[in-house]
Amino acid sequence: MDQSNSFRNGPDEDGHFGTYGGRFVAETLMPLILDLEEHFAAASRDEAFWSEFNELLKHYVGRPSPLTFAPRITERFGGAKIYFKRDELNHTGAHKINNCIGQILLARRMGKTRIIAETGAGQHGVATATVCARFGMPCTVYMGETDIERQQPNVFRMRLLGAEVRPVSSGTRTLKDAMNEALRDWVANVEDTFYIIGTVAGPHPYPAMVRDFQAVIGNEVRAQIVEAEGRLPDTLVACIGGGSNAMGLFHPFLDDAGVRLIGVEAGGEGVETGRHAASLTAGRPGVLHGNRTYLLQNDDGQINDAHSISAGLDYPGIGPEHAWLHDVGRVEYVSVTDAEALEAFQLCAELEGILPALEPSHALAHVAKLAPDLGADHLLVMNLCGRGDKDVFSVAEALDVEL
Amino acid sequence: MSDRIDARFRQLADERRAGLVTFVTAGDPNPSESQRLLAALPRAGADVIELGMPFSDPMADGPAIQKSSLRALEAGQTLANTLAMVGEFRTSDDATPIVLMGYYNPIFSYGVDRFLEDATRAGVDGLIIVDLPPEADSELCLPARACGIDFIRLATPTTDDRRLPSVLRNSSGFLYYVSIAGITGTRVGETDVVAGALARIRAHTELPIAVGFGIRTPEQASRIAETADAVVVGSALVDAVEHTPGNAAVAVSELVEQLKAGVLSARKA
Numbered sequence: 244m245d246q247s248n249s250f251r252n253g254p255d256e257d258g259h260f261g262t263y264g265g266r267f268v269a270e271t272l273m274p275l276i277l278d279l280e281e282h283f284a285a286a287s288r289d290e291a292f293w294s295e296f297n298e299l300l301k302h303y304v305g306r307p308s309p310l311t312f313a314p315r316i317t318e319r320f321g322g323a324k325i326y327f328k329r330d331e332l333n334h335t336g337a338h339k340i341n342n343c344i345g346q347i348l349l350a351r352r353m354g355k356t357r358i359i360a361e362t363g364a365g366q367h368g369v370a371t372a373t374v375c376a377r378f379g380m381p382c383t384v385y386m387g388e389t390d391i392e393r394q395q396p397n398v399f400r401m402r403l404l405g406a407e408v409r410p411v412s413s414g415t416r417t418l419k420d421a422m423n424e425a426l427r428d429w430v431a432n433v434e435d436t437f438y439i440i441g442t443v444a445g446p447h448p449y450p451a452m453v454r455d456f457q458a459v460i461g462n463e464v465r466a467q468i469v470e471a472e473g474r475l476p477d478t479l480v481a482c483i484g485g486g487s488n489a490m491g492l493f494h495p496f497l498d499d500a501g502v503r504l505i506g507v508e509a510g511g512e513g514v515e516t517g518r519h520a521a522s523l524t525a526g527r528p529g530v531l532h533g534n535r536t537y538l539l540q541n542d543d544g545q546i547n548d549a550h551s552i553s554a555g556l557d558y559p560g561i562g563p564e565h566a567w568l569h570d571v572g573r574v575e576y577v578s579v580t581d582a583e584a585l586e587a588f589q590l591c592a593e594l595e596g597i598l599p600a601l602e603p604s605h606a607l608a609h610v611a612k613l614a615p616d617l618g619a620d621h622l623l624v625m626n627l628c629g630r631g632d633k634d635v636f637s638v639a640e641a642l643d644v645e646l
Numbered sequence: 647m648s649d650r651i652d653a654r655f656r657q658l659a660d661e662r663r664a665g666l667v668t669f670v671t672a673g674d675p676n677p678s679e680s681q682r683l684l685a686a687l688p689r690a691g692a693d694v695i696e697l698g699m700p701f702s703d704p705m706a707d708g709p710a711i712q713k714s715s716l717r718a719l720e721a722g723q724t725l726a727n728t729l730a731m732v733g734e735f736r737t738s739d740d741a742t743p744i745v746l747m748g749y750y751n752p753i754f755s756y757g758v759d760r761f762l763e764d765a766t767r768a769g770v771d772g773l774i775i776v777d778l779p780p781e782a783d784s785e786l787c788l789p790a791r792a793c794g795i796d797f798i799r800l801a802t803p804t805t806d807d808r809r810l811p812s813v814l815r816n817s818s819g820f821l822y823y824v825s826i827a828g829i830t831g832t833r834v835g836e837t838d839v840v841a842g843a844l845a846r847i848r849a850h851t852e853l854p855i856a857v858g859f860g861i862r863t864p865e866q867a868s869r870i871a872e873t874a875d876a877v878v879v880g881s882a883l884v885d886a887v888e889h890t891p892g893n894a895a896v897a898v899s900e901l902v903e904q905l906k907a908g909v910l911s912a913r914k915a
């Protein structure tokens with residue numbers, strides 16, 4: 244195929260996807276980021292690296308995750324044929340661990356001896372703590388105090404796994420502040436510390452690196468849907484926090500013009516209320532956490548608080564590759580509200596016997612709007628990227644149920 | 647190149663002493679107190695002023711400057727106000743260099759061209775933008791230099807000889823050496839280690855070198871002034887702002903006077 248027309252060539256050597264991405268970090272971190280880039284490039288070319296990665300995904304994470312037809316949801320929506328990519332069945336219950344396996348292998352190659360991470364929902368923190376336990380490395384996870392409150396089970400899980408969870412009380416005490424604090428730790432501990440970022444954001448090479456580790460999702464779907472249906476899907480839907488599960492699903496399909504791609508942002512209490520996390524729908528380009536991308540910000544360029552019932556989507560930015568795919572029109576980005584996601588959460592439990600995380604419940608809520616207007620031969624794959632056990636307390640509270 | 651920065655460092659060299667660079671955040675604790683504080687700094691002994699442009703997510707700053715940024719933002723500070731503050735300061739002081747320090751997003755949001763136009767008109771002499779490394783020089787560094795505004799770069803213990811040339815390439819005014827790998831306000835490097843680092847850097851550049859990120863006391867200022875061309879104090883000053891609401895200008899001035907005495911007491915190497 245003609246490479247110049249491909250959507251899969253990014254980023255350029257300075258980490259740009261169009262005008263997005265880049266490396267906007269303090270000088271202290273620059274040598275480290277350049278070093279990481281070199282090591283990642285070398286690992287990418289090394290078959291031994293990928294075979295170790297794939298071995299761990301198979302025997303430790305439990306991949307490939309199934310592609311499951313969802314018969315009763317399909318029937319209820321009365322349109323497209325709906326499949327779930329079951330990344331909630333991974334070890335630790337979400338897609339996050341795919342990336343953590345890749346990054347900890349890289350950390351070991353680089354001779355780093357200490358791991359730090361940020362977490363919102365706690366899924367990335369749990370996945371990071373897990374791989375640190377598996378490889379015997381000390382682990383510090385930064386988590387906003389607000390998130391610690393609403394994701395108690397995951398906090399305890401991380402501690403059981405031997406990680407130190409450091410509460411972050413600065414700013415809005417959510418994911419963006421946890422990321423600020425992790426960056427501050429990294430600047431002070433550059434010699435021995437590897438920062439495992441949990442999504443396709445941050446300075447180059449993180450967005451490309453996390454994408455490449457998560458692309459296993461889309462690559463599996465490609466093979467699985469062809470096996471099940473004999474052809475590629477018509478539509479792919481995924482939720483977007485920073486955008487890693489969506490990028491992992493979409494990237495292998497970017498050059499398949501016939502495949503419609505839809506990313507679902509968190510609309511919180513409604514985009515019109517200002518209390519949401521829909522950076523592409525309602526933000527504008529800016530620079531934060533090492534990259535240029537769409538951000539929720541005020542007129543003075545100060546970052547606004549994000550709001551979502553889902554801690555994993557509660558972030559005022561989005562990965563730079565999504566910003567670019569949005570501008571060039573290859574991927575559509577929509578949003579659904581807290582209330583719509585809650586309804587989808589319950590529907591999935593009742594009709595399919597699967598408790599989805601609140602994050603993919605957003606994707607399902609959009610599928611509910613989309614599917615009825617599509618024909619029965621329309622193949623739709625939704626990334627069910629996390630399980631809902633961690634969310635039962637938040638859901639109970641939202642539904643006014645006392646546990 | 648900024649005439650005021652150039653003139654000030656030539657003066658310091660003539661007087662065979664190190665300079666005192668003071669950092670405060672624009673709009674902290676509120677706009678009027680902050681304006682008074684700014685005017686008081688040169689009288690108390692500041693040779694160069696670094697004025698922080700507050701940002702909601704100051705990734706490279708420790709708790710003191712984080713809190714100071716939040717106080718300023720909560721009191722309504724904007725980038726436009728910060729530029730206006732500099733303009734107001736210039737009506738009574740045309741000699742003390744002012745370097746704006748902060749993060750890129752508020753400037754990007756304001757618009758780089760409009761920002762440089764307004765900053766030039768207000769009398770800004772230099773910029774320190776923490777999250778714009780040399781790899782991003784086309785964003786703001788080169789346009790700023792074209793307007794005669796200095797782009798002052800940080801060098802750190804991780805800036806090795808291989809990297810130093812790219813850090814220095816488009817730097818002007820002075821170089822800011824961060825004596826530890828870490829965030830603002832934490833600690834200052836050992837004197838002999840700092841001296842060694844400065845000797846290494848001076849082999850690559852003629853630019854004056856300021857040292858900072860953790861200097862709090864007159865004694866520390868004196869020690870660093872033995873080898874550096876200027877000593878930067880920030881977190882200690884914004885701590886003083888926090889602890890003396892309503893009287894920040896006086897409290898900070900006292901501290902600046904003591905720090906200046908420390909700097910002047912240094913035996914120049």
Ligand SMILES: Cc1ncc(COP(=O)(O)O)c(C=O)c1O
Pocket residue numbers: 337338339363364365366367441442443482483484485486487488489554555556600602603628629630
């Ligand atoms: C289950 C789940 N899905 C989605 C996300 C959002 O992240 P991303 O957009 O990077 O997939 C999270 C983040 O914590 C998560 O736990």
